[in-house]
Amino acid sequence: MEAQPVKTNIALIGFMGTGKSSVGRTLARRLGRKFIELDALIEQKAGKSIPEIFHHDGEIGFRELEIQTIKGIEAEKNVVIACGGGVVLNKINIDRLKEGGVIIYLKASPNVILKRTSRDNLVRPLLNVEDPVSRIQELLKFRKPFYERAADITINTTRLNVDGVVGEIIETLKGNESFHI
Ligand code: S3P
Numbered sequence: 162m163e164a165q166p167v168k169t170n171i172a173l174i175g176f177m178g179t180g181k182s183s184v185g186r187t188l189a190r191r192l193g194r195k196f197i198e199l200d201a202l203i204e205q206k207a208g209k210s211i212p213e214i215f216h217h218d219g220e221i222g223f224r225e226l227e228i229q230t231i232k233g234i235e236a237e238k239n240v241v242i243a244c245g246g247g248v249v250l251n252k253i254n255i256d257r258l259k260e261g262g263v264i265i266y267l268k269a270s271p272n273v274i275l276k277r278t279s280r281d282n283l284v285r286p287l288l289n290v291e292d293p294v295s296r297i298q299e300l301l302k303f304r305k306p307f308y309e310r311a312a313d314i315t316i317n318t319t320r321l322n323v324d325g326v327v328g329e330i331i332e333t334l335k336g337n338e339s340f341h342i
Pocket of ligand 1: 175176177181182200211244245246247248284285286287
C-alpha cells in the first residue's frame, strides 16, 4: 500500500472567539514556524478592513476573497494558519487546507464565546447586530456540524488559557502518524 503523504501545515478552525489567532501565533512561535492569519491576508489582498469588505461587497464578496486567499497559500509548507470562523462554510476551503495540513477545531462553550466576543463586536460584522447573543446562538447551531465534519482533531478550549491549548495541540500532534512535528 502506498504511504500517505505527511502533512506539514496546521490549520486552526472554530467559531469567533475560540482563540484561533492567539493560539496560532503562540503555537507557531513554539514550533518555530511561520504564522499566517487568514483574515489579515484577506484585508491585505482587498486593501480594506473586514468590516469595510462586508459593507462594500457583502458577505458573499468576503467569502469569495476568503476562497481566493486560501487558494493563494496552497503551496505553503510548515505553516500555522488561523482561519476565520466561517471558513468551513465552503467545502473547497477545507479540501484545500486538508491537502497539506491537519485541521484542528478549537471549540468553546457558548458562554465563553459570548464573553470573548463581546469586547469587539465592531470588528466582527456578523456580530455587529442588535441582538448578538441570539445571532451567536443561531450561527453556532448552524455551523456546529460543519466544524465537526472538517475537524481532524478537536480541542475544547473552554477551561484552558492560550498556553494550555497550545500544550494540548502539541501533545496530540506528537501521537499523530500522518503529521510530523
Ligand atoms: C467570520 C469570522 C471572522 C472573520 C469574518 C467572518 C465568521 O474571523 O473572518 O468577520 O463568519 O465567523 P474570526 O473567527 O477570527 O473572528
